[in-house]
Amino acid sequence: MSVIEVNKLTKYYGKARGIIDVSFKVEEGEIFGFIGPNGAGKSTTIRLLLSLIYPTSGSATLFGRDAIKYGPELRQDIGYLPSEVFYYERMKVIDLLKYSASFYKKDCTRRMHELAELMELDMNRRIEDLSYGNKKKVGIVQGLLHRPKLLFLDEPTSGLDPLMQRKFFHLIREENARGVTVFFSSHILGEVQRLCDRVGIIKEGRIIEISDIRSLQQNNYKKIHIAAKSLDVSSFDIAGVNKLERTNGGVRFFYKGNINTIMRKISEIDLSDVTIEEPTLEEIFMHYYE
Amino acid sequence: MSTNIYLHEFRTRLQSVIIWSLAVMAIIFVYFSLFPSFADQAALLNKMIANFPPDFLAAFGMNGVDMSTVMGFFSFVFLFVQICLAIQAANYGFGLVSIEESELTVDFLLSKPVTRAHILTSKLLAAFTSLTITNIVVWISSFVVISLFRSGREYEVRTLVLLLASIVIFQLFFLTVGVVVSLLVKRVRNVTPYAMALAFGSYVLSAFSAMLGDTLLEKITPFKHFDPNYIIRNGAYDRPLVAISIVIIVVSLLGSYWLYTRRDIPAVA
Numbered sequence: 003m004s005v006i007e008v009n010k011l012t013k014y015y016g017k018a019r020g021i022i023d024v025s026f027k028v029e030e031g032e033i034f035g036f037i038g039p040n041g042a043g044k045s046t047t048i049r050l051l052l053s054l055i056y057p058t059s060g061s062a063t064l065f066g067r068d069a070i071k072y073g074p075e076l077r078q079d080i081g082y083l084p085s086e087v088f089y090y091e092r093m094k095v096i097d098l099l100k101y102s103a104s105f106y107k108k109d110c111t112r113r114m115h116e117l118a119e120l121m122e123l124d125m126n127r128r129i130e131d132l133s134y135g136n137k138k139k140v141g142i143v144q145g146l147l148h149r150p151k152l153l154f155l156d157e158p159t160s161g162l163d164p165l166m167q168r169k170f171f172h173l174i175r176e177e178n179a180r181g182v183t184v185f186f187s188s189h190i191l192g193e194v195q196r197l198c199d200r201v202g203i204i205k206e207g208r209i210i211e212i213s214d215i216r217s218l219q220q221n222n223y224k225k226i227h228i229a230a231k232s233l234d235v236s237s238f239d240i241a242g243v244n245k246l247e248r249t250n251g252g253v254r255f256f257y258k259g260n261i262n263t264i265m266r267k268i269s270e271i272d273l274s275d276v277t278i279e280e281p282t283l284e285e286i287f288m289h290y291y292e
Numbered sequence: 293m294s295t296n297i298y299l300h301e302f303r304t305r306l307q308s309v310i311i312w313s314l315a316v317m318a319i320i321f322v323y324f325s326l327f328p329s330f331a332d333q334a335a336l337l338n339k340m341i342a343n344f345p346p347d348f349l350a351a352f353g354m355n356g357v358d359m360s361t362v363m364g365f366f367s368f369v370f371l372f373v374q375i376c377l378a379i380q381a382a383n384y385g386f387g388l389v390s391i392e393e394s395e396l397t398v399d400f401l402l403s404k405p406v407t408r409a410h411i412l413t414s415k416l417l418a419a420f421t422s423l424t425i426t427n428i429v430v431w432i433s434s435f436v437v438i439s440l441f442r443s444g445r446e447y448e449v450r451t452l453v454l455l456l457a458s459i460v461i462f463q464l465f466f467l468t469v470g471v472v473v474s475l476l477v478k479r480v481r482n483v484t485p486y487a488m489a490l491a492f493g494s495y496v497l498s499a500f501s502a503m504l505g506d507t508l509l510e511k512i513t514p515f516k517h518f519d520p521n522y523i524i525r526n527g528a529y530d531r532p533l534v535a536i537s538i539v540i541i542v543v544s545l546l547g548s549y550w551l552y553t554r555r556d557i558p559a560v561a
Binding site: 015045046049052053054055056073074075076077078080082084086088089090091092101102104105106144 | 294296300304395396397398399400402403404405406407410554556557559
């Protein structure tokens with residue numbers, strides 16, 4: 003059974019586009035990356051799944067049940083960390099977390115303290131006195147304290163310093179190892195690459211690609227850098243070669259196609275050096291947005 | 293209803309309730325403490341009032357009122373109390389769901405396992421509890437101040453009770469209308485102007501209708517539905533007008549639930 007199943011979900015804000023015909027599935031125990039630039043519809047999708055907003059058409063199920071109809075029940079098992087965290091400013095951290103915990107049927111006290119300790123969060127301060135990074139930590143703790151089975155993370159790392167980011171990723175991996183399904187939206191590809199099994203790429207409200215990270219990298223472009231003394235750049239101007247550019251003493255390009263064709267071409271040259279790499283997700287991503 | 297939301301909401305508003313209650317109490321005490329000196333000069337005062345243009349008197353609810361009687365003078369004080377209560381209730385109404393949206397805490401609340409209807413019910417009950425505290429303070433202050441300063445003059449307790457009993461519906465009117473209007477507009481950025489507009493707007497409508505004798509305008513403003521002057525002169529409510537207040541409250545409530553359970557929560561930025 004898929005934990006998240008989205009079927010032709012469409013949202014218009016009046017005439018403004020939110021998302022159009024978005025369909026995808028996330029399986030149990032998966033970390034699903036959701037990539038796209040700002041305004042592509044990442045938050046809209048998450049907000050629809052949490053029934054913060056209602057779809058224009060289409061449907062979605064979580065744990066096999068309708069996301070809107072059974073929303074309140076389903077949210078017992080859902081944790082949400084929004085991209086921008088805002089809490090009741092005049093409350094103390096501990097009171098906010100207790101308030102958050104009071105919505106769930108189970109006792110969350112122990113987990114709450116564990117998480118706060120892990121994230122080095124001072125619980126006796128008022129929310130209004132916290133820095134942005136510390137507010138984000140409050141967000142992480144309140145999103146996880148009820149041991150959710152499904153996590154929605156909407157650009158979760160902004161505002162966290164690199165050390166905290168590492169801790170946070172470690173935490174997410176731990177949760178995932180216990181069977182928690184994670185929906186991870188981000189425009190930072192590096193972190194998606196580090197964490198996710200599969201990715202969906204969203205552009206201007208539509209899903210343009212869903213695949214697992216490895217095949218996205220492998221079945222796609224190779225990044226080739228050739229260094230040679232005498233080199234005729236135009237000889238690489240063949241089908242499958244992309245973004246050909248001359249570098250200091252060589253050429254660099256992306257290649258997609260039969261790998262033997264390009265290898266034969268390269269072997270004709272008197273090389274001084276060659277590197278063939280998987281492109282980073284960043285580079286693949288740029289390709290989708292050209 | 294969710295007890296945790298109710299308590300959270302109630303606590304959030306506690307400071308405001310205390311301030312409003314003290315303010316209303318002060319108004320009642322300060323104004324009514326003037327009664328003995330007014331009453332002593334009753335003949336002079338009533339003569340002076342008679343010299344004012346009738347339109348002016350109508351606007352301040354003073355026509356046909358004998359300021360030398362306890363209830364006559366109290367009705368004049370009560371109008372000010374009503375204005376305060378209207379602003380307070382409208383404030384809570386407009387802020388009930390819109391503050392969470394403008395301060396962006398609504399994502400936190402709505403991503404919890406609770407239905408929107410439960411949220412709205414808990415919030416409404418918490419606000420109503422807060423208003424009731426102020427209401428009780430008005431009751432106590434009124435009885436205390438009258439017993440202290442009536443300078444031996446008699447008054448009809450039944451009329452006073454009737455007057456004070458009108459507060460509940462009066463508050464509910466501004467609370468519920470505030471909520472439904474805040475849900476009809478796309479975003480309430482600042483609650484105060486809306487609350488002021490509704491409260492003073494209603495008052496001015498009532499004042500104008502008193503001046504012009506306009507029967508259409510008085511149908512929609514609770515200041516007219518619960519005109520202290522009318523209640524004291526007749527020892528009864530103007531029942532058809534009170535019914536209008538109640539109908540507006542019910543419609544606003546139903547509308548609020550309908551709108552809130554279907555509302556798209558605006559995102560950050």
